[in-house]
Amino acid sequence: MHKTLLATTFLAFGAMAGASAQTLNIAVGGAFTSMDPHYHTLTPNNALNKHVFDRLVGTDEDFRLRPGLAESWTSVSPTVWEFKLRQGVTWHDGSPFTAEDIVSTFERVPNVRNSPGSYTIYTRQVQRLEVVDPHTIRMHTASPNPLMPNWMSGIPIISKQFGTDIDTADFNNGRAAIGTGPYRLLSYTPGSDAMMERNPAWWGPAQPWARVSYRIIANDASRIAALRAGDVQVIDAVSTRDVDTLRNDANIRIASRAALRNIYLYLDHQRDDTPGVSGPNGERLERSPLRDNRVREALSISVNRDAIVSRVMGGFASPSGQFLAEGVMGHDPSLKPATFDVPRAQQLLRDAGFPNGFRVLLAGPNNRYVNDAQIIQAVAQMWARIGVRADVQAMPSNVYFSRSARNEFPIGLSGWGTGTGEPDSPMVGLIATPNRDRGRGTSNRSLYSNPEFDALLERALTTIDVEQREELYRQATRIAMADHAIIPLHHQVNIWASRRNIQVLARNDEETYAMSMKPAE
Structure with a gap:
């Protein structure tokens, strides 16, 4: 082109x-x-x-x-x-x-x-x-x-x-x-x-x-090679496995900051004919297992978030159990990341009528979030322990987001932070019942809908008092997390690397632009 x-x-x-x-x-x-x-x-x-x-x-x-x-x-x-x-x-x-x-x-x-x-x-x-x-x-x-x-x-x-x-x-x-x-x-x-x-x-x-x-430069290794060669002076989304090596390079400096972004999985809550879901042997199912909250809980608690943080993210993340991280307005301290529990997950599947598990397509980008392709591979391996066979499809983000917007995937990896410093934007965009005329649920790929959640959100959005608004956010968050509207995985850390003569002002919103960079003093 x-x-x-x-x-x-x-x-x-x-x-x-x-x-x-x-x-x-x-x-x-x-x-x-x-x-x-x-x-x-x-x-x-x-x-x-x-x-x-x-x-x-x-x-x-x-x-x-x-x-x-x-x-x-x-x-x-x-x-x-x-x-x-x-x-x-x-x-x-x-x-x-x-x-x-x-x-x-x-x-x-x-x-x-x-x-x-x-x-x-x-x-x-x-x-x-x-x-x-x-x-x-x-x-x-x-x-x-x-x-x-x-x-x-x-x-x-x-x-x-x-x-x-x-x-x-x-x-x-x-x-x-x-x-x-x-x-x-x-x-x-x-x-x-x-x-x-x-x-x-x-x-x-x-x-x-x-x-x-x-x-x-989507490939992590190629991006780092370009930085080391001096072809570029700043890169973002530094792979966590490369941070220590880059820190030891006298020509390179690292900048990092805890992110607002929550990495999560969305699951199709509404459709029985959702594509990419079948029985353990590929047979057609009359009802999608993802519509059962016991199944969604099983998928959540069979993910070892601590292992993903330590092994996949190299420690540059924190396990997540809700929309926003600790310290951000609307975070509910009573909601902890789901406890890893394979035996309970297996029992939940049996209780839901899927003792032998099922097959499901697990999709995600391979060039959008830090270690995104490795994350979905790790999740798939963890689900295999409870009999859920995940067919992983990692693809370029422009392809993935276009297909995701057409609801082509039963489960997908995504990330969302906040456009306001409060949980209103992920709630309005990701969880609210889709209503295009009101700007609600515009990115609700799970097709989740709960009138009680919607009512609390609407009250929060019109509540002037900050403490009262935060409590409404927390109540709404507890409902969404109990329903497993999404499955939160972790909050990532944003990492940049630059040539020694460039100083990067790290941002918690993950955005990379020239206005946050200047010649080093």
């Missing part, structure tokens, strides 16, 4: 920068799938498009809110938030940024065609937008929404000049890839690489890099 070169003016700027201009070369392990900032709520996509597109609200390395395109925000009533926008901000083509761009962005988000993970989880709570003046906008909601600023950190803002029907292809070919961000796009090859140049008119702090080369 040929790279798309953008406007001649962009290339002219690059030429003026001169051959001596400093270029930062970044290689990432997670495959980004589009330059369309509203196509898929996928961390590699978000990290790439943040170079080009700004949000109303930003976040720092600890996921604390910071001003973005909005300088300030205020709750002017229980159901109205007002955002004061920066003045003097321009799009990469020189046109001014105004509140009308936000209106156009919100109108476009629900209409993105073939989106595997919609950004409506961030927009649906807004009932009406009110443009007060070119640099003031009010967001009206049907009920109190205490997390509106947090939600606004998740929505990239695009220019109104492209309208609401602009297609994903127009971002990928560069025509619509015009943002207000710190870098301007020069070229983009889907699934391969992007080249960007510094935007001298950016409203934020001056960036040290004249150009940024951002490319995918």
